Amino acid sequence: MDILSLPDLVLRRLMRKMTIKDRLNLRLTCRACGLGRRHTHAGCFDYGRISHCTANNPAIRCKAETCTCKEWHGHALLEGSKIITRGSDGLIYNVSYNQRNRRMVYSVREQDGMKHIKIESALSIALGDASFNLLYSSTDDFEQLHNLIKRLFSGISFNKFEFKLDDPNSGEPFLEFIHKLAMEIRIDHFVFNHFMNWYWDSVTKLIVDYPNRKHNVDFESHAVKNILLAIPALEKLSVSGYPIHYMICVFPLFSANATHKTLVLGQDYWQITTADLMAIMQVVSEANSKRSVQFGVMIRPITSFLDDYNIPESAQACEIFGEFEVCEVQPKQLKVLRYRNCRIRIEIYEPLNCGKFTISNVDEQLYIH
Known part of the structure; x- marks a missing residue:
């Protein structure tokens, strides 16, 4: 045959x-x-994933699908910091972090003192409906795994592929491995989650080197401003995690990445001035292709924008205020305005003292998420 x-x-x-x-x-x-x-x-799958799991410590054991070590993640990352947790075997474990060596140190409490134990790291890889784990300790392990995947799974397409990587013990061989893995498969939607700070340069290199720029990238964990500025033009860039440096200004990100078709900045820790907001509206309105930008802010930039352009809270649909036309109103919650060739959707969440701007030259993109 x-x-x-x-x-x-x-x-x-x-x-x-x-x-x-x-x-x-x-x-x-x-x-x-x-x-x-x-x-x-080679086939097409809706979802794929590569994540860390720790193989032989009951206190932080991870399953193939879900990680159960949330009680210490994000807390034991500073030099000398420690956290105490109870393992599934009933023993009490101390977890500390050595910044110089970037190594997690585990010890178990015993009656005669502390006993140090060796922790083996493992990868959990999901490709469609198949998943498997692999212990690794050297560069050769990654090379063998890469060769295996290359022989069996090259050419597979994924609608979404998630990189969920938070093992501080991983080094350059591991980062090279995920770079090679990404180059062997086709990915429409990248998701980066729970990255350690020193992973970001490798993340940027992966996005820059990936041959097809017609894909989406979503940072579900903390985002670094310099990384966002360095990312090349994409179909869609989404940042749903909090920015590491709170209150990052939106406009430099938008102007530096003006060729992104869709830019989504989640949460409410982004800054914007009325002048920058108007500049963004003008860029979107004059664009020759579909353009959309969405970002969360505290409520003050929203009220400042409405006050500066004399748009009252009581404004009704079809009313005109200067260059702005009110298209839709839900009192104290939602306003949709038209400015030249674009629309501005303003959502206000008063109990949380925050809101959201969505600016688009395509009506259906007013409801992006």
Whole structure:
């Protein structure tokens, strides 16, 4: 049987319906299928993931799908800091962090004192409906894993692929591995979650080196301003985590990344002035292609904008104030304005003292999330 002789459309539909297990079984009986693994027929999956898990410490053991070590993540990251946690075996564990060596140090309390234990790190990798874990301790382990994935899974497409990486013990070999892995697969939507600070340069390099720029990138963890400024043009850049340096100004990010089709800055810790807000509206209004930007702010920039352009809280639909036309109103909660060729959606959450601006030259993009 020569599976590659089938029409391209049939091959694509066939591979979309097959699980990874089915695909591997087919390779045992059809050599031609193996030849096609590097092409577009390798399959398409909605979700993939690579994450850290710790193999042999009951106090911080992680499962393949969900991590159970949240009680210390984000707390034991400073030199000399410690946290005490109880393992599933009932023993009391101390966890501390050595900044110089970037190593977590674990010890278990015993009646005769503290006993240090060795912790092995592991990766949990999910590709479609298949997932597996791998212990690693050297560069050779990563090289073997990369070769295995390259032989079995090259050419696979993912709608969304999440990098959930928070192991402070990982080093350059690991970062090189995830870079190689990303280059072997096709990804439409990157998700970066729980990154340690020293990962960010590698994250930027991955986004810059990735051959297809028509993809989305979502930072679900803390975002660094310099990293956001360095990211090349994308279909969509989303930052749903809090910025590391609170109250980052929106306009430098927008002007530096003016070729992003969609820019979404979540949370309410972004700064904007009325002048910068007007500059963004003008750029979006004059754009020759679809452009959208969304960002959360405290309530003061919203009230300042409305006051500066004499738009009262009691404004009703179809009223005009200078260059602004009121299109839709929900008292104290929502206003939709038109400015030239764009619309501005203003949402106010008074109990939380914050709100959100969405500016777009495409009506349906007023409801991006």
